[in-house]
Amino acid sequence: MTRQNQKVAVIIVAAGAGRRMGETSVPKQYHMLGGVPVLSRTIKTFLDAPTIDQVLPIISAEHQHLFDALNLQSAKLLSPTYGGAERQASVLNGLQTLANSNHAPDIVLIHDAARPFVSANLIAATIDAAAQFGGALPALQVTDTLKQASAEQMVTHTPDRTTHYLAQTPQAFRFKDILDAHQKAATADNLFTDDASIAEWADLPVKIVPGEPNNFKITIAEDFKRAEMALTTPMETRVGTGFDVHAFEPGDHVTLGGIQIPHSAKLKGHSDADVALHTITDALYGAMADGDIGQHFPPSEMEWHQADSAIFLEHAVSRLQQRGGRLVHLDLTLICEAPKIGPHCQPMRERIAQIADVSISRVSVKATTTEQLGFTGRKEGIAAQAAVTIEVPVKD
């Protein structure tokens, strides 16, 4: 059987007290993780999953105000059901709520609120396996050597690790089977810590699907550090360089670094010929390995005729931002005999910082001559070179 046309609900158990976390202002499932409460993250992943039709949170009556403050809204989200003293009782309350509704699902997933990094792939994999085998358990194979020990912590046995797994959630089952098993287990002597063990106790088949290392359960305070780390995108630093030259032609000012400077000539070019902004723009494209200014703004296109070169730099910066990157620093050197650049460095820094969307402390503008040598020495034009430092998420 496939999951096609099967109605799928998820029960998210969030009624625990989080005692192993120690003293906290709110229970762990309402704690902020990267600015978003853990429970909101977990619920949202299921709301966003196209494979899920209904999401039922199980909360503690004492936490109703904390749940309301999450302000979660979706047509898929059912009103919360209150949990019991143990996880097992909380799950059973959820199963009974679904059974009493007019729309009991075909397949039910049961997931810990305290596992906020569950992925859409894992959700789909457990549903598929439950549809095919009746029950599904995401689990990690044990990779360390396993030891069994006495109460005095003396090693007694080394079990075969190849047949041992670490159980995760979401665990998925045919709804009617797991409801029946849970109802029977509620009167049994054992207390079950997960639903796959109830299925096992009731002789229901449970297929293991590969779990995900990131799908860990936040249990002790240290786990929050790991969770914050999991949210941090690793960044790498890159450097790009740019170089450009524009010749003088008759005119009365040059545009450099986004400002106009009176001069006895102007710079010749298809756009406003701002050699400074062109150089910085090319350095940015270079750092991103994203072509060059001529590729993005071909001189053959009339659209860029006499264009304000701020457009080009804004484009490169926006491509950097779209990648989740940031400009750390840029260093521009203008090479010319005239006009004198020194008095204009500060306004140029201000304008470049504004266009590049960074603080002025990240923008350096300086100038030099070539001691009257070469084309800049003969005042035939202006050359510019730039180096930029960027940070971008590591992709490969």
Ligand SMILES: Nc1ccn([C@@H]2O[C@H](COP(=O)(O)OP(=O)(O)OP(=O)(O)O)[C@@H](O)[C@H]2O)c(=O)n1
């Ligand atoms: N009576 C309970 C106990 C636990 N849970 C939920 O079951 C999940 C897994 O349990 P665990 O990590 O053990 O959470 P707590 O019981 O809250 O933690 P502790 O054992 O440290 O008190 C959690 O999302 C928890 O909120 C529940 O819904 N009802």
Ligand SMILES: C[C@](O)(CO)[C@H](O)COP(=O)(O)O
């Ligand atoms: C269901 C579970 O997440 C499987 O690993 C786990 O057993 C629940 O946590 P508890 O600490 O055992 O209640």
